Amino acid sequence: MLEVERLCSFYGRAQILHDVGFAIAPGSVAVLLGRNGAGKSTVLKSLIGLVPPRAGRIRFQTADIAGLPPHRIARAGIGYVPEERRVFADLTVAENLETGRHPPRPGLAPWTQARLFALFPALAELRRRPAGRMSGGEQQMLAIARTLMGNPRLVLLDEPGEGLAPLMLRQIEQAVRALRDEGVSLLIAEQGPAFARAVADQVLVMEKGAIVWSGSQAALAADAPARQRYLAP
Amino acid sequence: MHGFFFLQLLTGLATAAQLFLLAAGLTVIFGVTRVVNFAHGSLYMLGAYLGYSLITRAPPTPVGFALGALATAAIVAALGAALEIGLLRRLYRAPDLFQLLATFAVALMAEDLTQRVWGAEDLALPRPGFLAAAVRIGAARFPLYDLVLIGLGPAVYLALLALFRTTRWGVLVRAATADRDMLACLGVDQRWLFTGVFALGAGLAGLGGALGLPDATATLQMGFSSVTDAFVVVVVGGLGSLSGAALASLLIGLLQAFGIALVPRSTLVLVFVVMAVALVLRPHGLLGRVPDETGRAAMPDLIRPATPALRALALAALLAALALPFVAGPFLLSVATEALIALLFAASLHLMMGPGGMASFGHAAWFGLGAYGAALAALALRAPLPLALVMGMLLAGAVAALFGLVVVRLAGVYLAMLTLAFAQIVWAGAMQFGEISGGDNGLLGVWPPRWLGGPVGFYFLALALCVGGALVLRRALQAPFGYALRGARDAPQRAAAIGLDITRLRWAAFTLAGAAAGLAGALFAFAKGSVFPTYLGLGRSVDALLMVLLGGIGTMSGPFVGAVVYTGLYDALLLATDAWRLVLGAAIVAMVLLFPQGIAGAAARRVRA
Numbered sequence: 001m002l003e004v005e006r007l008c009s010f011y012g013r014a015q016i017l018h019d020v021g022f023a024i025a026p027g028s029v030a031v032l033l034g035r036n037g038a039g040k041s042t043v044l045k046s047l048i049g050l051v052p053p054r055a056g057r058i059r060f061q062t063a064d065i066a067g068l069p070p071h072r073i074a075r076a077g078i079g080y081v082p083e084e085r086r087v088f089a090d091l092t093v094a095e096n097l098e099t100g101r102h103p104p105r106p107g108l109a110p111w112t113q114a115r116l117f118a119l120f121p122a123l124a125e126l127r128r129r130p131a132g133r134m135s136g137g138e139q140q141m142l143a144i145a146r147t148l149m150g151n152p153r154l155v156l157l158d159e160p161g162e163g164l165a166p167l168m169l170r171q172i173e174q175a176v177r178a179l180r181d182e183g184v185s186l187l188i189a190e191q192g193p194a195f196a197r198a199v200a201d202q203v204l205v206m207e208k209g210a211i212v213w214s215g216s217q218a219a220l221a222a223d224a225p226a227r228q229r230y231l232a233p
Numbered sequence: 234m235h236g237f238f239f240l241q242l243l244t245g246l247a248t249a250a251q252l253f254l255l256a257a258g259l260t261v262i263f264g265v266t267r268v269v270n271f272a273h274g275s276l277y278m279l280g281a282y283l284g285y286s287l288i289t290r291a292p293p294t295p296v297g298f299a300l301g302a303l304a305t306a307a308i309v310a311a312l313g314a315a316l317e318i319g320l321l322r323r324l325y326r327a328p329d330l331f332q333l334l335a336t337f338a339v340a341l342m343a344e345d346l347t348q349r350v351w352g353a354e355d356l357a358l359p360r361p362g363f364l365a366a367a368v369r370i371g372a373a374r375f376p377l378y379d380l381v382l383i384g385l386g387p388a389v390y391l392a393l394l395a396l397f398r399t400t401r402w403g404v405l406v407r408a409a410t411a412d413r414d415m416l417a418c419l420g421v422d423q424r425w426l427f428t429g430v431f432a433l434g435a436g437l438a439g440l441g442g443a444l445g446l447p448d449a450t451a452t453l454q455m456g457f458s459s460v461t462d463a464f465v466v467v468v469v470g471g472l473g474s475l476s477g478a479a480l481a482s483l484l485i486g487l488l489q490a491f492g493i494a495l496v497p498r499s500t501l502v503l504v505f506v507v508m509a510v511a512l513v514l515r516p517h518g519l520l521g522r523v524p525d526e527t528g529r530a531a532m533p534d535l536i537r538p539a540t541p542a543l544r545a546l547a548l549a550a551l552l553a554a555l556a557l558p559f560v561a562g563p564f565l566l567s568v569a570t571e572a573l574i575a576l577l578f579a580a581s582l583h584l585m586m587g588p589g590g591m592a593s594f595g596h597a598a599w600f601g602l603g604a605y606g607a608a609l610a611a612l613a614l615r616a617p618l619p620l621a622l623v624m625g626m627l628l629a630g631a632v633a634a635l636f637g638l639v640v641v642r643l644a645g646v647y648l649a650m651l652t653l654a655f656a657q658i659v660w661a662g663a664m665q666f667g668e669i670s671g672g673d674n675g676l677l678g679v680w681p682p683r684w685l686g687g688p689v690g691f692y693f694l695a696l697a698l699c700v701g702g703a704l705v706l707r708r709a710l711q712a713p714f715g716y717a718l719r720g721a722r723d724a725p726q727r728a729a730a731i732g733l734d735i736t737r738l739r740w741a742a743f744t745l746a747g748a749a750a751g752l753a754g755a756l757f758a759f760a761k762g763s764v765f766p767t768y769l770g771l772g773r774s775v776d777a778l779l780m781v782l783l784g785g786i787g788t789m790s791g792p793f794v795g796a797v798v799y800t801g802l803y804d805a806l807l808l809a810t811d812a813w814r815l816v817l818g819a820a821i822v823a824m825v826l827l828f829p830q831g832i833a834g835a836a837a838r839r840v841r842a
């Protein structure tokens with residue numbers, strides 16, 4: 001599905017990512033862990049093309065997408081939900097969903113507004129509300145739903161649980177499981193291991209712009225020194 | 234009295250409808266692309282000319298007229314799309330001054346090309362019966378066509394609202410207005426969205442130009458005059474707000490109608506007062522929002538004390554300037570005198586625009602006020618030359634100080650537009666109040682006294698005052714005042730936190746710049762022996778802008794280089810070709826695309842690298 005090799009990204013002259021490499025299998029969930037500033041968001045931004053990588057390869061399905069503009073990468077089937085959510089504040093929920101709409105893809109059940117409202121029932125009642133006047137959790141759901149309207153095969157989620165109340169968090173978690181059951185792959189960036197524990201097939205740990213540990217959820221749970229070294233606050 | 238009121242109301246509504254058609258496209262384009270399209274007036278002008286050609290060829294019936302106007306809108310829309318693809322697409326992330334400059338250049342070229350295609354004569358549409366028809370209102374007759382316009386304005390407004398609210402395209406456009414990058418991440422290719430928006434805005438301008446034909450003639454001047462009107466409407470309404478533009482059109486249209494009827498000469502002042510009051514109360518316009526400046530390049534800034542090499546170069550230039558009168562003929566000497574005056578003029582704008590961070594599109598106001606002040610002092614008060622120069626400078630400085638109270642709180646494009654509008658109003662005032670200013674004929678016979686020793690003496694006077702003045706400005710920038718000013722520009726919050734009074738700083742810079750430009754204008758009056766309203770005109774404001782940008786806004790030597798290169802280029806062009814607007818426009822476009830940092834800026838980078 002996705003293979004990343006020796007990816008290097010920069011902000012201006014500052015190199016942020018150093019030879020990042022990993023792979024994601026179809027229909028699986030990978031979680032990217034790391035402390036503040038480890039470079040998780042930058043990995044996602046490099047994948048979607050917001051921060052075009054200076055070196056390295058990104059293979060998505062059969063195409064090399066490194067260096068393409070974001071809209072081409074999105075159309076190729078990668079969805080991106082940014083850390084700040086970035087819903088269009090003046091647009092209503094329904095209009096926000098419309099901005100993400102793209103034709104269905106073979107082999108995936110197409111997302112419609114109706115199916116998304118079933119996935120996030122809270123949104124259904126807010127259909128006509130401007131996104132700027134919704135709570136953080138509702139905006140997070142909308143941001144995910146908006147991305148799904150494009151029928152992506154791989155979804156990049158940047159800290160979907162950040163700042164959410166436990167109840168909201170559980171809803172997002174359920175949505176992530178539902179997505180995986182649909183056959184959508186996910187790459188989720190998170191600071192703490194809590195969210196990952198619930199859903200991850202694979203865990204990638206980052207520090208200073210490089211992947212320093214990878215393995216299964218169970219392996220991370222057993223490796224106390226690694227957790228201490230890379231993840232303890 | 235009732236009849237009078239009703240008639241003025243209708244006249245005002247018709248004016249408002251036309252203003253809205255003119256301004257709607259500008260505000261739509263700005264709202265989405267953040268480009269202030271100076272060429273909008275040219276698209277409107279093209280609408281008028283093309284509309285003339287098409288409508289006069291169509292059958293003289295209402296249907297023929299409507300089809301002609303629609304075809305015009307379609308053609309102008311296509312031209313707008315071409316403009317976006319060919320030029321603006323490359324400039325979206327550039328500082329907004331460069332977009333203004335590039336579109337200004339397009340306006341210059343458009344004027345030249347229009348003259349080549351349609352000739353210099355004004356074109357008046359013949360008025361078949363249906364256009365000449367009128368309805369009786371009380372004792373007066375009101376044109377039927379204006380009633381149609383009164384209906385069309387709101388119809389277009391509602392159609393646009395529906396387009397943005399209900400269509401997928403409209404939703405995407407509104408999303409792009411809010412967050413372009415996010416929209417791209419959702420798989421939308423915004424380039425075509427922007428092209429579409431540009432086509433829409435241009436099409437509206439074209440439609441407005443064609444629909445304006447029955448009430449006005451197509452003239453070559455309408456490009457620049459209409460863009461000023463459009464700016465006023467859009468700035469008062471709030472940049473990017475369609476409803477704001479509608480509201481402002483209504484306000485200004487009605488004010489003009491009643492203003493003209495009650496106090497015939499009040500309109501100019503009225504419009505300005507409306508704008509000033511609106512912007513003081515609401516600095517982002519009636520319905521505007523605080524602009525989001527993310528993703529936009531800041532102006533490069535390379536201000537430092539001169540290096541030894543630069544000092545040596547400057548000294549050599551000064552020596553050459555001192556020696557010039559002994560080798561040059563009268564023509565070269567007069568060009569050199571003008572270049573010196575241009576230098577001071579450019580340096581004064583640079584102070585405002587570079588370190589002050591206040592882009593002015595109406596810097597000619599101060600230049601012209603200085604010229605008129607000096608000329609009136611010399612002619613009416615018989616003041617000797619030194620006193621006349623001082624009076625010119627004081628007049629410009631005093632008006633700048635007053636006007637500065639209103640505008641220095643504004644930012645970016647709003648300030649640029651307001652200064653532009655102010656200059657246009659002073660210009661129109663000079664045309665209108667002929668008893669004082671001589672109107673179109675200007676003021677003649679403003680010669681330097683004999684004791685100065687003819688052109689050579691005057692050259693030395695200009696050399697002393699202009700180079701001296703420019704050096705004083707330069708010195709001020711290296712003094713604490715200059716640092717504080719730049720601090721206020723780059724980090725206003727921090728500057729305010731350490732106790733700098735930002736408004737006062739900017740006001741002082743504005744006043745100083747106005748006075749220096751006034752001195753340049755006063756000298757210019759004596760250099761030419763006369764003063765004309767063109768000294769106040771848009772063309773001269775743009776000269777100053779070009780000199781500053783040509784030299785590079787972020788360098789202190791920029792205005793020096795820019796003034797000399799520009800004056801030379803301009804005189805050479807004017808002599809060599811009658812297509813100077815075309816050539817100048819093309820040169821500006823090339824410069825904006827190739828040297829976004831100006832000549833001196835590019836040289837400084839070369840040296841540093």
Ligand SMILES: Nc1ncnc2c1ncn2[C@@H]1O[C@H](COP(=O)(O)OP(=O)(O)OP(=O)(O)O)[C@@H](O)[C@H]1O
Binds near residue numbers: 016034037038040083
């Ligand atoms: N726009 C930017 N310009 C320059 N440097 C940046 C920019 N964004 C992030 N950085 C730097 O890049 C590094 C990685 O940042 P990134 O946002 O990818 O980290 P992160 O792992 O997502 O952190 P967090 O958990 O806080 O979201 C940090 O050192 C950060 O300071």
Ligand SMILES: [Mg+2]
Binds near residue numbers: 040158
């Ligand atoms: Mg992050």
